[in-house]
Amino acid sequence: FVRRQLNQGVLPQKDAVRLEEMLNYFDYDYPLPDSRETPFKATVTVTDSPWKPGNKLLHIGIRGYELPRAQHPASNLVFLLDVSGSMNSPDKLPLVKQSMGLLLSQLQPSDTVSIVVYAGAAGTVLEPTPASEKQKILAALDRLSAGGSTAGGEGIQLAYQLARSSFKKDAVNRVILATDGDFNVGITSNAELQGFIERQRDEGIYLSVLGFGQGNYHDQLMQALAQNGNGVAAYIDTLGEAQKLLVDEASSTLFPIAKDVKLQLEFNPQAVSEYRLLGYETRALKQEDFNNDKVDAGDIGAGHRVTALYEITPAGAASGLLEPSRYQPQQPAAEGHASEYGFLKIRYKLPEESSSRLITTPIPVDGGELPARMARETAFATAVAGFAELLKGGQYSGNWSYQDAIKLANSNKGEDLYGYRSEFVQLMRKAEVAAAMK
Structure with missing residues (x-):
C-alpha cells in the first residue's frame, strides 16, 4: 500500500x-x-x-x-476467490487469476487444489483436483468473471467445507482468500467470523489472505482473519509482487x-x-x-x-525521554548479569x-x-x-x-x-x- x-x-x-x-x-x-x-x-x-x-x-x-524441496509436505489448498462487482478492475480479479496461476507452478503433482467463489452467493467452481491437472485448474480460473454483491462469510464456510472433505493428515491444509476485503453479506459479525476461523485453525485448517485493489480494502479485518487463521496477510498490487510472495517465497508462505x-x-x-x-x-x-x-x-x-x-x-x-522517578530507585541487576542489556526468550x-x-x-x-x-x-x-x-x-x-x-x-x-x-x-x-x- x-x-x-x-x-x-x-x-x-x-x-x-x-x-x-x-x-x-x-x-x-x-x-x-x-x-x-x-x-x-x-x-x-x-x-x-x-x-x-x-x-x-x-x-x-x-x-x-x-x-529442501523433496521434504515439502503435501498441500491441500482451497482458493476462495472474491468475484463480486467490486473486483471488476485490472488490479483485482485479473491479477488474482494470474497470481493463482503462479502459485500452481510451485505445487507438487499430488497436491490438491479446489476453487470456491463468492459474490451474491457462494459456489464451487472446482472440486478437489490434483495439481497435476494444471490445465483443468487454469481453465476454471480463466472462466471467472466479476459481478454481484459480496457474501464473504458464506464463501468462507463453503471453502472450509471443501478443505475438510479433502483433508490430508500430515499435510498443509489451507484456505487462501483473495479479495479486495469488502465483506458485507454472510457472517456479518467480525467477532463471529474470527471465532469461526479460530475453530477451523484448531482442527488443522489454516487461512491466508491476499488483498487486491484499493478503495474498499478492509485492511484491519484481513489482518485479524489471517492472524486468527495461522496464516499470512499480504497485499498484492502488481504481478511482480505476486511472483515475490507466491513463487520466490512460496515455502515460507505455505509450509509452517x-x-x-x-x-x-x-x-x-x-x-x-x-x-x-x-x-x-x-x-x-x-x-x-x-x-x-x-x-x-x-x-x-x-x-x-x-x-x-x-x-x-x-x-x-x-538521551532518554523520561525524567528520573522520585519514588522508584533504579533496581540493581541480578548478580552476575551486569554486563547484559537483557535476556531474550522465544517460545515455539x-x-x-x-x-x-x-x-x-x-x-x-x-x-x-x-x-x-x-x-x-x-x-x-x-x-x-x-x-x-x-x-x-x-x-x-x-x-x-x-x-x-x-x-x-x-x-x-x-x-x-x-x-x-x-x-x-x-x-x-x-x-x-x-x-x-x-
Missing part, C-alpha cells in the same frame, strides 16, 4: 504505515539453523541509533530452517515449520533505562500469555525471516506438537565488532525502520531526514538479487519529493 501511494506521488496516510511489515518485506542474510528439530535461529545485534545519539538499536533477527512463536525480551534495569519496540502495535502479547500454551501466536514458515527492532537508552545516557511449538519449547539468548552490552555481512544487513534494516518512522510523522526521529535514510539504505543494499532493495531506495526518493511538495 505504501508503494502504491508513493508511486502515485503522494505520502501514505500515517495510520496505514506498519513499520514491522515494511521491515519484514525484505529477506535478511541471517545465519541458518542447523536442523528442523530446532527450526529457527535467533541473531541479536546492538548498534548505535542513527537518529538519537546516545541511544542504541537492538536488532533481533530470526531465520527459519529451509526445507514452527507455530505459536512468541518473543519476550526482559531488559536489565541496571543497563537500560528506557526502551521501545518499533512497530508491532497489532501483535503485542500480554506478559502472562508468554508461558500460556493455549494463547495463539504467529507461525514461521520454511526459510522465513522475522525481524524486530528495539530502541534503548542505556542507563546513565542523557513444532507443527505437530501442543507443548511449547524454549530458546533463550542473553544480550551482552559488549557484543564485539559485527561481521561485515551482519553490519550490512543491520544497517539496511535500520534504514527501512527509520524511513517508516518518517512516514508515520517522525515522532522519535529527531533531525534524521529522508536523505539520511536514503544514504544508509543505498550503501547497504548488498547483492539484491531480485532488485527489491533498489526499488525501495527509489520509493524513498519519491517520498522525499512528495514530502517536499506538501
Whole structure:
C-alpha cells in the first residue's frame, strides 16, 4: 500500500504505515539453523541509533530452517476467490487469476487444489483436483468473471467445507482468500467470523489472505482473519509482487515449520533505562500469555525471516525521554548479569506438537565488532525502520531526514538479487519529493 501511494506521488496516510511489515518485506542474510528439530535461529545485534545519539538499536533477527524441496509436505489448498462487482478492475480479479496461476507452478503433482467463489452467493467452481491437472485448474480460473454483491462469510464456510472433505493428515491444509476485503453479506459479525476461523485453525485448517485493489480494502479485518487463521496477510498490487510472495517465497508462505512463536525480551534495569519496540502495535502479547500454551501466536514458515527492532537508552545516557522517578530507585541487576542489556526468550511449538519449547539468548552490552555481512544487513534494516518512522510523522526521529535514510539504505543494499532493495531506495526518493511538495 505504501508503494502504491508513493508511486502515485503522494505520502501514505500515517495510520496505514506498519513499520514491522515494511521491515519484514525484505529477506535478511541471517545465519541458518542447523536442523528442523530446532527450526529457527535467533541473531541479536546492538548498534548505535542513527537518529538519537546516545541511544542504541537492538536488532533481533530470526531465520527459519529451509526445507529442501523433496521434504515439502503435501498441500491441500482451497482458493476462495472474491468475484463480486467490486473486483471488476485490472488490479483485482485479473491479477488474482494470474497470481493463482503462479502459485500452481510451485505445487507438487499430488497436491490438491479446489476453487470456491463468492459474490451474491457462494459456489464451487472446482472440486478437489490434483495439481497435476494444471490445465483443468487454469481453465476454471480463466472462466471467472466479476459481478454481484459480496457474501464473504458464506464463501468462507463453503471453502472450509471443501478443505475438510479433502483433508490430508500430515499435510498443509489451507484456505487462501483473495479479495479486495469488502465483506458485507454472510457472517456479518467480525467477532463471529474470527471465532469461526479460530475453530477451523484448531482442527488443522489454516487461512491466508491476499488483498487486491484499493478503495474498499478492509485492511484491519484481513489482518485479524489471517492472524486468527495461522496464516499470512499480504497485499498484492502488481504481478511482480505476486511472483515475490507466491513463487520466490512460496515455502515460507505455505509450509509452517514452527507455530505459536512468541518473543519476550526482559531488559536489565541496571543497563537500560528506557526502551521501545518499533512497530508491532497489532501483535503485542500480554506478559502472562508468554508461558500460556493455549494463547495463539504467529507461525514461521520454511526459510522465513522475522525481524524486530528495539530502541534503548542505556542507563546513565542523557538521551532518554523520561525524567528520573522520585519514588522508584533504579533496581540493581541480578548478580552476575551486569554486563547484559537483557535476556531474550522465544517460545515455539513444532507443527505437530501442543507443548511449547524454549530458546533463550542473553544480550551482552559488549557484543564485539559485527561481521561485515551482519553490519550490512543491520544497517539496511535500520534504514527501512527509520524511513517508516518518517512516514508515520517522525515522532522519535529527531533531525534524521529522508536523505539520511536514503544514504544508509543505498550503501547497504548488498547483492539484491531480485532488485527489491533498489526499488525501495527509489520509493524513498519519491517520498522525499512528495514530502517536499506538501
